[in-house]
Amino acid sequence: MSKPKSNNTKTISVALTLCLVCSVLVSAAAVGLKPAQVENARLDRNKNILVAAGMFDPASDTNEDVAERFKDFDVEIVDLNAGNYLDDDALSAVGIADRNTYDASQATKNQALSEDLGDNDPASIGRKPKYAKVYVKNDDAGKPEMVVLPIQGYGLWGTIYGFLTLEGDMNTIKGISFYEHKETPGLGARIEEPKWRAMWTGIHSYDESGDVATGVSTSGSKENWVDGISGATLTSRGVSNMIQFWLGEQGYKPYLDHVREESGRTIDNSDVQAKQVSYKKLGQSSHQNLAQNSAQQQAHPVTELASIAPAANGKEA
């Protein structure tokens, strides 16, 4: 008669079998769900592009609306230093196989596709991609109506990723959105709130000599700057630094100057109306005096002012 196996041996073999079965199940689930995760991440990015472009209504828009509306945009790859687009041949020459799947954040891990920022790194991103992916919506005449620019920079707890949309003048901010960050809910995470994001609409990116003219003010209200979030000064500073970096010479400025020139436009900040309206709408008392003398505003209740603001720039809401 054979000797019964010891209890220990049985326990270990059952545990090992269980571990094996579980690891196979977990790996299968991870592999099986990967395409769905990638697709969800893509959908979320596209939704946030539309949010920054003022083309998404969370109350009524579906995933199908996102897919449909996203077709209005051309995906372009920009050489950040030269300020021009790369066509398909130029893309293959630098080793970018497909503009749609190109990920500029991933490119910062590739020496050939990125540059070390060294000490000149106000957004604390370490390396900047040489080539950025931008989303351009043209009007019926083929002129740029808006451009959505990916932005990223360090907040308090980690890197904040978002999109900044400029109108066709490559100067007036149309909207902003943030789709990934590690800031604290109720504090730094308030950068996601529609009310705070709305304060950016109508702000001018540049002064008339072409210098960056905006940011987040953490020391009281400042003309053409957005008020910081109280209790979240460090996140506010992070957002300010990232906006200034990406609008600056190291970011999109060469490209934006190029597009503005190509479309025969100049920086014209004489219409200060739009930003005044957006402050008034938010009830920012320190800015309300700016809005008082406008006949246009007096003719409309405060709740309608959002729709007046873009009209002041000759653009749709």
Ligand SMILES: Cc1cc2nc3c(=O)[nH]c(=O)nc-3n(C[C@H](O)[C@H](O)[C@H](O)COP(=O)(O)O)c2cc1C
């Ligand atoms: C648990 C915890 C989480 C915090 N999260 C944030 C944050 O996400 N963003 C931020 O700017 N400050 C955050 N702070 C606050 C900062 O430590 C700092 O006090 C604050 O940025 C100063 O802003 P204030 O001058 O507007 O009060 C956090 C503090 C604690 C204790």
